Amino acid sequence: MTTLLLVEDNELNRNMLSRRLERMTYTVLLAVNGEEGVDQAHKHQPDLILMDINMPVMDGWEALTLLKEHADTKEIPIIALTAHTATSDRDKADKIGFNAFAAKPIDFKALVETIEGLIYERHNP
């Protein structure tokens, strides 16, 4: 069973995306902000994290930085989810260490492909 951690503040998107991912037979853990996302990641060690960028309490950038700093979470691949299509965001995501980047509205098929690719990469380095 592949476990995914979805960190998303918007309830509708969280619900919609988690349901679609569960249909694809993934186990989906949920977090509503960066801080909670970091806690869940430490606690449950998911195979992959889907991280929204714009969030209250702790945003995606900060959470990402924390996760990549800790030994037990730094190996977990992270896909950034953002409504921002700006190039600067893409640059920033690449630089900080997001493993992939998915612009909203999410192309679900492409997202699943990316998830599978990253998980495959992680288990067969």
Next chain:
Amino acid sequence: MSDLPTGLTFRLRTLPIRSKLALVTLLVMLALIALPSLSLYRDASIRDMNQTRFAILSLDRMLLDLQKNQNDFINLFETKYLDEFSSTFETFVESTENLKEQFWDLELPINTLEQLVVLTSDYQYLFEVIAEQKILIGQNSSNGIRHKINLDLQDIEKILSQMPKAGLMRQSLQTELINLQLPVQRIKARQQGPQMETFDQHFATLAQLAKDRIADTTLREAFLSAISRYRQNVRDLNTATKKVGLTYDDGINGEISVIVNAAHLILDRLNTEVNAAIDRREGRMNTLLSVMAAFFLFAFVLAVIMLSRSISNPIRDVTSIMTRLADGDLTFDIPDQPRRDEIGDMFRALRVFKMGAIIRQRTQIALRTAHDELENRVDERTRELSEEVHERRLTEKQLLHAREDAESANHAKSQFLANMSHELRTPLNAIIGYAEMLQEDAQDLGNEVFVDDLEKIHTAGRHLLGIISGILDLSKIEAGHIDIYVEKFAVQDVIDTVADTAQPLITKNNNTLIIDIHDNIGSMDSDITRLRQILLNFISNAAKFTENGSITLAAWREEKDTGDTVVFSVADEGIGMNEEQLQSVFNPFTQADVSTTRKYGGTGLGLTINREFARHLGGEIKVESIVDQGTTFTVFLPAKAPLQSYTGEA
């Protein structure tokens, strides 16, 4: 000067100053010559007078010499004294004559000197008388009366010797004879006293004795005769001696003494007179000198005063005129001096100077006026400029504020739009997501009606998302917040991706996509996302307005010295545009007309965004169109995009 003829006064006054100075110098020189000359003359004259005085003194001395000669002659009875007396007397007379001439020359009173002459001739006469008497008397027993007396005594002695030695008679006679000789000796020695009376007494005694005692008549008579002769000669001697004078105060001696004393007195008087004359002369000369000196001094002072008045007064006038001229006072008249000298020249020069000064002053006033005017203008202009500068600064500040306001407003707008689009997109994402999910569910369940409707919701959502994205992009472009991410990529790859992505749009209106890529297309450094967006926009537009036709996407490379240009063109066979429509094709929210929007949909933002993107990538877009035949959009992009060279339209 007032009694001088006016012509002379005029001439003197108007003589050049140098001539006046020369005249004064002449006066001074005259004084310098005259006063010493007069002084010399005075000294010479006094010297002459002193000589006269010396001559008088020498006369006095000569008079003493004469007396000495006289005494020597009387006492020593040598003829040389007589000669000396004569020669001295001659000298004396000569000197007197000279003195007389000097007196004449010196204008001294001559009568005293005449008295002296008279006295000296008296003296001469008396001296001759004395000399006569002296010769008469004789100096010793060898001559004169004294010789006779001696002879008489010898005769008496001879007679006595003839008398008998025995007896008293001869002895008493001889005794009485000796007694008789005593007063004679005294007379010879010029002793004072009644020598003759004593002699006569002794003579009477002797004569009586002889009468009484000499018995021999012959002898007696001879003796008596001898002693009578003797008595006569003694009487003569006495008379002569007395005539000469026993002392210097009696007889001729006395007379001579009186004369000599008178002569001495006269000489003293003469001396006094000459001294007085010298004093007088000296005084007169001194007075004359003083008067002359005073005259010269007066003349000099007068000349200097006149000169100074004739020079300094006009110079003072000139100075005061010059001072007034220097003070810039040109309102007074300079008197016209009819003078031929330097002062006249100065006045004439001053008149010329004043004329010049007037001209200068006028020029200066004109200059100053011009200067003041200029200065005023400069001041005014400076004030204006400073006001302008102030206004401009104010405007600048206002503009700056306005710009800051505008920028902050724009920023706020961008922020607002970004936030809004995020806020809009989040629910839209949910809508699209749920629509997709339900579509999948419906397909799984085989409910075709739901699938179709859910597809419509999905499409509408996507469309709305496109509009929102367009607005966001445009707002970012307008705010200058467009990000260009330049990377190297193969042009072929971009075209492939675009063709894939656009395929559904192409097939929608039953169109075909023709791709025409030249072989040398290669790669380029640009923003792949923007390029993709540009091409998709063109193709989506072309597909929208074309039905049952073909859309051609062409790409080629134009090589240039300044750098290669990659050209993409999208040509359709759609409805086309007229000139008017072409003019506004790139304006935002503009389509051919309102009906077009209803018929074809679209946001009308695509071309505007495309042009902005192309410009940001250093390129340009051109459009060609023929109504009812089709439109071709061409984008020229540099193979190497400049980094943020374009900051968007103002």
